Amino acid sequence: MDNGIIATVAALSALNGFLAWLLVLAEKWLADYGECTIRINGERSVRVRGGLSLLSALAGEKIFLPSACGGRGTCAFCKCKVTEGAGPLLPTELPMLNKKERAGHVRLSCQVKVKRDLSVEIPESLFRIREYQAEVGLIRDLTHDTKLIRLTLVDPSEILFKPGQYIQLESKPYEKIRQKVMRAYSVASPSSETKSLDLIIRLVPDGICTTWVHRHLKQGERVRFIGPMGDFCLHEGEGEIILVAGGSGMAPMVSLLAEIREKQIRRKVTYFFGALAKRDLFYLDEMHTFEKDIQDFRFVPALSSPAPDDVWNGETGLITTPLRSYLEKENRAAAQGYLCGSPGMIQACIKVMNACGISEDRIFFDPFS
């Protein structure tokens, strides 16, 4: 009886193993798509190995589409138009595409597999995205959970970017983490500084890349990033510029303020920065310098939960409190709002700005939100 059971289990295991082996073989031979051609904007073509995702295939040709999730189909930064050869929309793409995009052949390039010749349309601006090697020139604690990382460019040795843009930093394997991931971080330095970049990186609980930055990255280490990307930038206008940020949302604001200073833009600028307690505030000296250098600039930090021993005479409450009371004082219809921070903060600030007469089309926020 026992022998019969053992023999049956052994036979089933062998059958299982054989089927798994067949699957591996099938994957190897049937999924060999050979070389495929990707035609880009009807102007040029590249030959790539079939079977890769469109995102990876293009990256192999040094054409970098933005992607913050490492090709998992979760950030939707890598959208591009695929006019031929992509096959039907995949379930993984559907939540990330609106009706208009679906009708317009927009796809998530990380989900589309290159199985045959494809035709794609890629905005010209994305051809300016390049791959960079850099050295970590400086790591400095800004707060208990936020670090300043300065990257000195090695190859190429210079980068041109617009204030407000971001780069994608590639992490390295560490501890149990075997794969590299890419995450997006806004540049926190002036665009006139072309030989290095500052990043402000807050530790995300259970975050793969931020843990690597905070616990493993060393000064002098070589890193890889691609960029610049994004269209969060200063817009033309006459009205007041109202900046609102929290935490590492400080990064693009520093870059925008540097642009306002360098270009001597003569618009009123008010910057609301939300933090929990005094220990979460940083760049106060830099903000005081901006207040001296920019004719009509005011920095308004607000603490929502000051610690008992915090000596604080500034604004208190959620960042929406000083923002609302400021906006309600006079007509701000001509003002522009620039927001960077947690999605919750951004949603709350948009509501306040709308209620105070700043229309949606005058409010800009960073792309990660």
Next chain:
Amino acid sequence: MKRTPDEQKIHGNFLPGAVTRDGFLGSDSRHIHDIVLEDSRTMERLGLSAGEIADRLQFFLDEGKKGLEAPVVSGAFTVHVEWHKGSLPCPFGETGLHPKIMARLCSNQTGRCIRFSQMNIHLIRRHGFFEGIGSPLRLDPEELAAFLELRK
């Protein structure tokens, strides 16, 4: 237990570095189905559904979101929510994304605290998955029900 290629792929999503830094299994070597099954037995014994637990956690997470990262007092609890940029896919491979929201919920009476994420709520509600033993965000159903004062 042997796994099909699809199961192996899904199992990979639960390991450290795939979706989150620490993964979802901790030191638990059981098959995911067995983890779910055992926790569902506990829930049955407690007379609770996964939906009831998920609803309660979602209530506190939503309360905490109102604080924009400042602690919010809600009845006998204080909740502190951090909402980070980006979103995470479900490790079970289900379509859809879940924002990176982390909550710390503390009892004002005992001072005891638990940590949970928006992903935890999804995994409990949709998959009855409370994470493996040893996972930093494992929520033991029995302890959780007691903490949330949901025992029947």
